[in-house]
Amino acid sequence: MSWLSNRDREVSSEDSNVLRDQRVEKLQSIREDGVEPYPYTFNRTREIADILEEFDGDLEEETKNHEKLAGRMVGFRDMGKACFLDLKDGSGELQGYTNVDLLGEDDYELLQALDIGDFIGVTGPIFVTNRGELSVKVKGFQLLSKSLMPLPEKWHGLKDVEKRYRQRYLDLLVNDEVKETFVARSKLISSFRRQLDDEGFLEVETPLMQPAAGGATAEPFVTHHNALEQDLYLRIAPELYLKRLVIGGMERVYELGKNFRNEGVSTEHNPEFTTVEIYQAYADYEDAMNLTERLIARGTEDAVGTSKLDVNGETLDLRPPWDRTSIVESVEKATGTSDLSETSAAELKSFAEEEGLDLPEEGDLSWGETVEFLFEEYVEDDLFQPTFITDFPTDVSPLAKTKRDGDRQLTERFEVFVGGLEVGNAFTELNDPLEQRERFSGQEDGETKDEDFLAALEYGMPPTAGIGIGLDRLLMAITGSDSIREVILFPAMRRKDE
């Protein structure tokens, strides 16, 4: 044990308590009896879900086949010379029955001495108890791994959210719906990959550590590369690299992965979050809307089994086509105003003040920023059914192409809302290198200028549509989760020193 650091020793002794001490003693006595508490393997024949499925409903008499099942013992009902146990594996839970005649006295005594939380392998036929519960008749068993710490109580589960996030393994173990959420997450992600692959998109990987953090307006995390003697930023978006690939002739690419933003955490924000960004040459934002609808509707169906969801008592219907409304129109409708496009920023501002809204203090808001502000105040919270909000103002959309009808005030950009959450952002990409350079310089403290990207653009980028979808947010919407932490296995937590 010399490789154990002193710190580990201290921690393990500090963690000790009566219940743990009891189990350590039990572990030793099991060893002394010649039973290895941590054997290397166990060849199970079936998973529990498989058994449950096969004998769903009726089973007249016990099976001739003996199954070998393995899992964690999560319940134990001792009746002296007979007992019942609940065995849980990754697929499901099955009751086991045995008695002293089936096991013999020595083995039976060992079984009685085991704790809830221990892993065991059992062998025996499948049968139905007098009370009608499908069970395995345990004619032999083997201890597969001794647990030293007691599991949270099964009936009430684990509720303390801090403990649930810090010790997610316990949360997954005792709260079945938590596991279901993360299974849905996995299915959603694989569905996106499958769909994009099927439509001829190529999955690529671009730098997570970038010399300039671009593609969005957000505070980056800074790190330092010693040998290169330079600071690097954890990416806030993969956008500018993916466009370089389109310039390089990769006409359909996507990247599914994490972004990092050094900003506040909230029910909708985690410092690292997962997006899929998709770029398609010779497509525009109309195509992007169609693709977004398909991806999300199908992804949801693959993840949770339906695209008509019940979210907190309301039906969220994700089947295309979705509502498409321009941001200006949505604000006009919600505020009962008109001719927003002809109204100056100053007039909008005084309108907002008359309505008693608190405008952001610093700096003068541009026309576009004011429109966006009014949208957030009046419209955003009421969006529940999937909706595309289109044609964002140019001054809040530095990477999007302006409208093809010549309106320089607006861009071909949309944000997509599902269940009231902003889950995506997309546009017809600005591919005029000179205009792009100008738009960057017009930004005050927003977009970091990526000179290398601007240089790449000058070699020519085809007409292209780009989409970004926030997978954490989307998962929140389709699982009805009220916090992003419920859909991230290990959400950001402040370090807790003991």
Add this chain to the structure above:
RNA sequence: AGGUCCCUAGCUCAACCGGCAGAGCACUCGGCUCUUAACCGAGGGGUUUCGGGUUCAAGUCCCGAGGGACCUACCA
């Protein structure tokens, strides 16, 4: 970063106006050969998040620290 609230046994929760820190499950011992939150009897288990203060007396009141939740701000 600011505001409000929370932290009691392994887990879920009690403890009135400041008066001996409790229950259920889990654990230990005894009983019980078809139970299912098994049941019956007995028992062990606490630095009440941590550090100060007020008081004859603090889980409870006051101050500070740590962690968490929610709201606001930045953002997706």
